[in-house]
Amino acid sequence: MAELRTGGVAELLEISRAWLVDPVAGREGPGELIVRDGILQAVTWLEGAEAEGIGPDGVIVAPGLLDLHVHLREPGNEDAETIATGLAAAAHGGFTTVAAMPNTTPAADEPSVLARVAAAAAASGLPVELLLHGAVTVGRAGERLAALGELADAGAVGFSDDGAPVKTPVLLRNALLYLGPFGTPIFEHAEDPGLTAGAEAHEGVVSAILGLKGWPVAGEEAAVARDLAILAAVLPDARGARLHLTHLSTAPALDLVRRAKAAGLPVTCDVTPHHLAFTDEWVAGARRWAWEALDAAGAPRDPWADGALVARPYSTACRVNPPLRSADHAAAVLAALLDGTADAVVTDHAPHAQVDKEAEFGLAANGISGVETALSVLLAAVVAGKLPLRRAIEALTTGPAAVLGARAGRRGAARGLVEGAPADLVVVDAADRWTVTAEALASKGKNTPLLGRELPGRVLLTVANGRLAYRDAEAR
Amino acid sequence: MTAPVSPTQVSWHHRHVLDVDVLTAGEIDLVMRTTDAMHEVLARPIPKVPALRGKNVTIIFWEASTRTRVSFEVAAKNLSADVVNIAAGTSSVTKGESLVDTIRTVEALGADMIVMRHGTSGAPYLAAEVFSGHVLNGGDGWHAHPSQALLDLYTMRAHLGDLRGRKVVILGDILHSRVARSNIWTLTAAGADLWLCGPTTILRGFEAWAARWNAGRAAPGHGRFTVTSDVDAALRDADVVMALRLQRERMDAGLLPSLREYAARYGLTRERLALARPEALVMHPGPMNEGVEIAPDVAVLDRSVITEQVANGVAVRMALLFLLAGDRSEGGIGG
Numbered sequence: 001m002a003e004l005r006t007g008g009v010a011e012l013l014e015i016s017r018a019w020l021v022d023p024v025a026g027r028e029g030p031g032e033l034i035v036r037d038g039i040l041q042a043v044t045w046l047e048g049a050e051a052e053g054i055g056p057d058g059v060i061v062a063p064g065l066l067d068l069h070v071h072l073r074e075p076g077n078e079d080a081e082t083i084a085t086g087l088a089a090a091a092h093g094g095f096t097t098v099a100a101m102p103n104t105t106p107a108a109d110e111p112s113v114l115a116r117v118a119a120a121a122a123a124s125g126l127p128v129e130l131l132l133h134g135a136v137t138v139g140r141a142g143e144r145l146a147a148l149g150e151l152a153d154a155g156a157v158g159f160s161d162d163g164a165p166v167k168t169p170v171l172l173r174n175a176l177l178y179l180g181p182f183g184t185p186i187f188e189h190a191e192d193p194g195l196t197a198g199a200e201a202h203e204g205v206v207s208a209i210l211g212l213k214g215w216p217v218a219g220e221e222a223a224v225a226r227d228l229a230i231l232a233a234v235l236p237d238a239r240g241a242r243l244h245l246t247h248l249s250t251a252p253a254l255d256l257v258r259r260a261k262a263a264g265l266p267v268t269c270d271v272t273p274h275h276l277a278f279t280d281e282w283v284a285g286a287r288r289w290a291w292e293a294l295d296a297a298g299a300p301r302d303p304w305a306d307g308a309l310v311a312r313p314y315s316t317a318c319r320v321n322p323p324l325r326s327a328d329h330a331a332a333v334l335a336a337l338l339d340g341t342a343d344a345v346v347t348d349h350a351p352h353a354q355v356d357k358e359a360e361f362g363l364a365a366n367g368i369s370g371v372e373t374a375l376s377v378l379l380a381a382v383v384a385g386k387l388p389l390r391r392a393i394e395a396l397t398t399g400p401a402a403v404l405g406a407r408a409g410r411r412g413a414a415r416g417l418v419e420g421a422p423a424d425l426v427v428v429d430a431a432d433r434w435t436v437t438a439e440a441l442a443s444k445g446k447n448t449p450l451l452g453r454e455l456p457g458r459v460l461l462t463v464a465n466g467r468l469a470y471r472d473a474e475a476r
Numbered sequence: 477m478t479a480p481v482s483p484t485q486v487s488w489h490h491r492h493v494l495d496v497d498v499l500t501a502g503e504i505d506l507v508m509r510t511t512d513a514m515h516e517v518l519a520r521p522i523p524k525v526p527a528l529r530g531k532n533v534t535i536i537f538w539e540a541s542t543r544t545r546v547s548f549e550v551a552a553k554n555l556s557a558d559v560v561n562i563a564a565g566t567s568s569v570t571k572g573e574s575l576v577d578t579i580r581t582v583e584a585l586g587a588d589m590i591v592m593r594h595g596t597s598g599a600p601y602l603a604a605e606v607f608s609g610h611v612l613n614g615g616d617g618w619h620a621h622p623s624q625a626l627l628d629l630y631t632m633r634a635h636l637g638d639l640r641g642r643k644v645v646i647l648g649d650i651l652h653s654r655v656a657r658s659n660i661w662t663l664t665a666a667g668a669d670l671w672l673c674g675p676t677t678i679l680r681g682f683e684a685w686a687a688r689w690n691a692g693r694a695a696p697g698h699g700r701f702t703v704t705s706d707v708d709a710a711l712r713d714a715d716v717v718m719a720l721r722l723q724r725e726r727m728d729a730g731l732l733p734s735l736r737e738y739a740a741r742y743g744l745t746r747e748r749l750a751l752a753r754p755e756a757l758v759m760h761p762g763p764m765n766e767g768v769e770i771a772p773d774v775a776v777l778d779r780s781v782i783t784e785q786v787a788n789g790v791a792v793r794m795a796l797l798f799l800l801a802g803d804r805s806e807g808g809i810g811g
Contacts, residue, residue, distance in 0.1 A: 200597075205688055208681030209497075211597040211618030211657055302692050304497060312605065314598030358576055360596035362617070 006091075006470065007125045009038040010423055010463045018059040018427070020045065023394040024416025030054035033061065033417065033425075038466025040423040056382075056389045058431050063412030064096025064424040064464055065396040068270060068403060069162070069187070069246055069346035070371055072098075072130075074120055075113070076105025081351040081444050083120035086371075087128040089349070089443035091462045091469035093372040094426035095396075097411045098349075099131035099404075101187075102140070103163040109135035109146035111154035118155075127467035129411055131404070133158045133187060136175045142167020145175060152182045157407040160187035162246065165223055173230045180238025185268065185403065187246045188227055190253060191322065195219035200362045202280040202323040209304070210284060210313065212361065215323045221252040228260045231267060244403055245269040247348050249322040251332030258341040268403045269336075270344040273377040274368050276333040280326050282449055283318045283361075285309040290330035291386050300327040316357045316364035317449040320350070334386060337395055344400035345392075347374045351445020369445030372436075376455035379430055383456050411465065422466035432458040488799040492604045492611040495620040496661045504629070504665060510795035511630050511788070517554065518791060527798050528557035534587035536578065537614065538564040538594045543762055543786065544614055544624070548591045551793035555801075560587070579603045589800060592616075597654075610800040618652050624761055625658035627792040629666060631785050632716055635757055640667035640699075645710045645752075647744060648720030648769050651678040651731075655720060655761045660701065664689065667699045673710035674742060677731040679703055707742055714752040718759040719744045719769045735768055745771045757781050 013035035020031035020043070030051035034042040046054065072086035073079075081089075083100075090098045100117065102108030108117065114132050121130040134151030138144045140161040148159065159179065165188060166172040175186055196219040201207040203214025224245060231243045248254055248269050257269045279290045279300070286293065286303040287310055295301050303309050318324055325333075336342040350367025357364050375396070381387040397413035408414045412424030433454045438446040462470040488506060490498070499507075517525055533552040537545050545561070552559045564578065575594070582590060589610040592600055597617030604611040615621040629639075636642055644663055650656045650672050663670045672682055686701040704710050711717060726732050749756065758770075758780040766772040775782060 203681065205681070205684045208685045209657070211616075211620070211654060214681060302688050305692050312601050314601045355574075358574070358602075360575055360594070360602060361598040362596045 006468050007127060008468055009466055010035050010468050012036055013423070013463070015059070015061055015427060017054050018061045019054060019056045020417060021060060021062045021390060021393045022417040023390060023398045024063070028056070028390050035423040035463065038422055040417065040419055040421055040425070043417050043419050056430065058429065059460070060389070060428050060430055061417070062393045062426050062428070063397045063416050064426055064462065065094045065375065066097040066400045066408065066411070066413035067095050067347050067349070067371060067374070068099045068344055068400045070098045070100055070349040071103065071351065071367070072100045073351060074104065075116060079353040079444070080356070083117060083130065084124035084126065085442060085444050086349070086351070087121065087124050087126040087130065089371050089441065090128050091126060091464065092442045092459060094375045094428060094459045094462055095128065095371060096424050096426070096462060096464035096469060097129040097131060097409060097413060098371070099133055099157055101160060101162045102133050102135040107135045107140045108132060108151070109138050109140070111147065111150050114151065114154045114156065127464035127469050129409060129464065131157045131407070131409070133160050135159065136161045136166050136186060137171060140164065142171060145171065145178065148175065148178055149182070152179070152184055156184065157404050158185050158187045158244065160189065160246070162187060162189045165189050165191050165193070169226060169230060172227065173234055176231060176234045176241040176243065177238045180234065180241040183240045183242060183405065184407065185242035185244040187244045190220050190223040190227060190245050190248065192219045192222040195222065199323070200319070201283050202325045204280060204326045206280040206284050206326070212283070217250045217252060217329070220248065220250045220322060221256065224248070224253040224256045228256060228265060228267065231265055241266065243267045246346060247272050247275065247322060248336070248342070249275040249325050249333060250329050254332055254336040254341055258336070261341065268343040269341070270346040270400070270403070271333045271337055271342045272346060272348050273370060273374045274320060275322070275325060276330055276337065277377045277381060278318070278324045278449065279330050280324045281308065282324055283313065283315070285311045285313045287311055287449070287453070289380060289384065290327050291334070291381070291384055293327035294331060298328060298331065314361040315449060316359060316361055317368065317447050317451065319361060319364050319366055320368050321366040334381070338387065338391060342395070343403050345374065345378065345395040346400070347371045349443070351443050352447045353444070354446070357447045367447065368449070369441065369443050369447045372441050372443060373448060373450050373455060375428060375459065376434070376457040379457035380455060423463045424465055425463050426459060427461040428457050428459045430457050434458040488803055491803055492600070493622050493796050493800065494600045494604060494611065494613045496622045496625050496658050501665050504626070504662060507626055507792070507795050507799065508630055508633065510799060511791045514791040514794040514798070517794070524554050524556060526556045528552065528555035528801055531557045531588045531801065532560060532586045533557040533589045533591060533797065534560040534562065534582050535591045536562045536564050536582065537592070539615070541593055541615070544593065547786070547789040548614060548793050551790050552797055554790070554794055555797055557797070560585070575599060575602055576606050579607050583607055583609065589797065610803065612796060612800065615654050617654065618657065619654050620658045621654040622658055623789065623793050623796055624655050625662045626796070627785060627789045628659055628718065628759065628761070629662045630788050630792055631759065631781055632757065635781065636715060639663065642668050642715040643671065643713060644668045644716040644718070645671040645673055645714045646718045646720065647673045647707070647710065647742060649678045649722050649726060650674050650682055650720070651680055652723070653720050659718070664699050664701055669700055671702045671704065671710045671714070673704050673707055675732060675738070676705045678726065679705065707748065708751060711748055711751040714756050716757045716759060717744060717749065717752055718761070720761065721763060721765060722769045739768050743769055743771060744774050746774055749774060755779060759785060761785070
């Protein structure tokens with residue numbers, strides 16, 4: 001592997017005695033694989049004596065991961081991220097496909113913006129595939145529909161005014177109707193701004209103590225209820241209408257989706273690593289995982305009483321929208337992932353320049369730089385016994401691929417570990433830990449509360465479409 | 477003339493005073509004892525000691541305030557500090573005018589200590605992260621007002637002694653009050669029977685805080701924390717009643733119907749005060765809206781200690797500046 005260089009064809013790669021996870025085949029276990037000239041030439045599942053000593057706690061090979069929701073900031077905010085740095089960050093995180101949100105400047109509300117972004121991706125020389133979402137409304141201003149059909153023709157995989165919900169219910173209805181024949185989902189940021197104006201943190205005990213304006217659970221629940229009602233109402237006229245609710249963070253909103261799915265509505269949703277593993281007490285200075293922050297009765301523990309406050313309060317790295325929730329909601333997010341209510345895990349990778357985060361908590365930009373830590377955070381949940389490894393990988397591959405359907409492409413996430421196709425996979429050592437530092441992150445956005453923290457799961461290698469996307473400097 | 481307490485005798489290990497939640501009962505006692513010593517200084521013919529001679533105390537207020545700013549200024553001057561006053565004005569609390577730049581500038585200009593007031597909760601923690609000296613929080617957003625809570629505690633102790641089991645009522649706009657939040661920590665630590673009372677729209681979130689507190693920490697019989705909109709229940713047999721300022725913006729935000737209705741239902745009148753113990757203390761952090769949250773004839777009762785609060789404020793702030801100057805701790809952002 002010494003001859004491999006990033007962007008080059010993976011000429012010869014032999015991975016022996018690893019734990020293979022192939023959610024497409026519905027299989028995991030000990031195995032080996034060989035990549036030659038970029039093609040996954042052989043996948044061998046080991047059994048009996050050969051398989052002895054190989055477990056999911058060592059080197060894991062999975063299909064290349066797919067992130068439905070990232071912010072790459074180009075065009076318009078290249079101080080925070082560029083397509084090239086964003087794709088490099090994705091590769092470091094094990095992702096071989098990412099879908100960028102359209103809240104750039106200008107917004108991706110017509111095909112020329114998509115073309116510009118696609119050109120930047122091609123120029124980066126990185127083999128990570130960049131999928132693009134189009135805006136629902138012109139300039140994401142919520143007044144007129146964007147060039148939905150032209151954007152779909154230009155390859156948009158979804159539509160969103162993310163950063164904010166579609167401003168008026170009637171425009172959301174019309175966009176769902178119009179896009180029905182295309183079958184492309186609307187990625188809705190579910191927030192009722194009438195309940196969340198000026199909000200700084202999850203409304204609860206922590207926000208009460210810290211004197212931060214609360215973002216109530218009802219702000220998400222009300223928006224989801226409204227959106228589901230609109231979806232149901234358009235179906236008679238638009239059978240192909242698809243609604244995808246992104247970064248859901250609260251128990252009642254996830255319950256509404258659970259019931260809507262049971263009733264057969266064409267709705268999908270995703271959750272983020274930070275909403276399932278971090279909590280609002282992180283804003284106060286705690287850093288324990290969400291599953292460590294619950295007492296025996298399932299209620300959030302009191303970090304002021306039990307010595308859990310270890311970092312300074314009001315770290316703007318913890319400011320994100322929707323906000324980090326209390327541990328009981330984080331548990332509901334995890335439960336939704338486990339029972340399939342949540343179809344995917346997305347990172348909502350939101351890099352920011354230091355100047356936009358080195359500010360008072362209430363004035364700092366929202367968002368966490370997360371594409372490089374997502375896999376490790378999920379592996380922390382796996383290590384803690386809270387999440388089966390296979391489910392974690394599904395949520396980063398087949399789950400998000402199913403949300404996009406045919407537009408997900410034919411990368412590893414959709415195809416799995418199949419012989420004869422271009423290799424598209426991630427190799428991660430679950431037994432090896434790495435420390436999240438500014439230097440270790442390829443993203444320009446260093447805005448993560450995990451900075452300085454040691455995480456399980458070092459990505460050794462990411463191969464995208466037969467080419468090397470990332471290789472750990474210390475990997476053999 | 478020497479300092480009333482030698483810095484080497486005290487055990488103070490906080491580089492900053494940003495909130496009272498990190499103070500132990502022993503540390504609060506230390507502040508109280510140091511405040512006693514400062515009162516002795518203030519009783520002298522020349523109420524001045526050289527404890528902070530040659531030290532630059534820079535007072536930066538991003539929010540308008542006369543009372544607290546002047547109190548800090550007098551306190552610093554009584555300790556012989558060089559005082560620099562900066563009125564940052566509210567307009568600078570916008571993106572692009574960086575708090576961090578301001579703090580770095582003030583440091584370059586020679587500040588050893590910063591006393592700051594800011595409209596955003598948590599802002600002093602950011603200042604403390606970039607400033608190499610000491611930061612004293614003079615009030616941040618809705619979050620904390622440590623010197624006010626400590627002077628309130630000092631005032632209550634001066635009259636009531638041990639506060640364990642004493643019923644202390646904070647009446648008014650709890651939601652937006654940094655005074656209330658800081659008093660919650662100091663009064664529950666002191667074992668008081670703490671009651672927060674006001675219309676439910678401006679008590680939002682505190683019921684859950686109280687429930688967690690009562691379930692987790694308070695020893696039986698004292699230190700309970702009760703939240704109610706029932707003003708009569710709150711005032712009944714109270715030992716201390718502290719009214720908070722009600723701002724007109726609360727009506728504009730749709731939280732309350734009118735000042736008139738508020739004054740009628742929650743205003744501290746003689747009639748309502750009759751529910752409390754006969755000797756109950758009347759307090760207010762100021763500035764008062766007389767006729768709204770407190771009736772003019774209540775504010776001037778003998779048992780009203782409102783002007784005493786102001787006088788104690790100088791001594792408490794002297795104590796805090798003095799303790800910070802003697803701090804030998806390494807780093808420690810949280811404290």
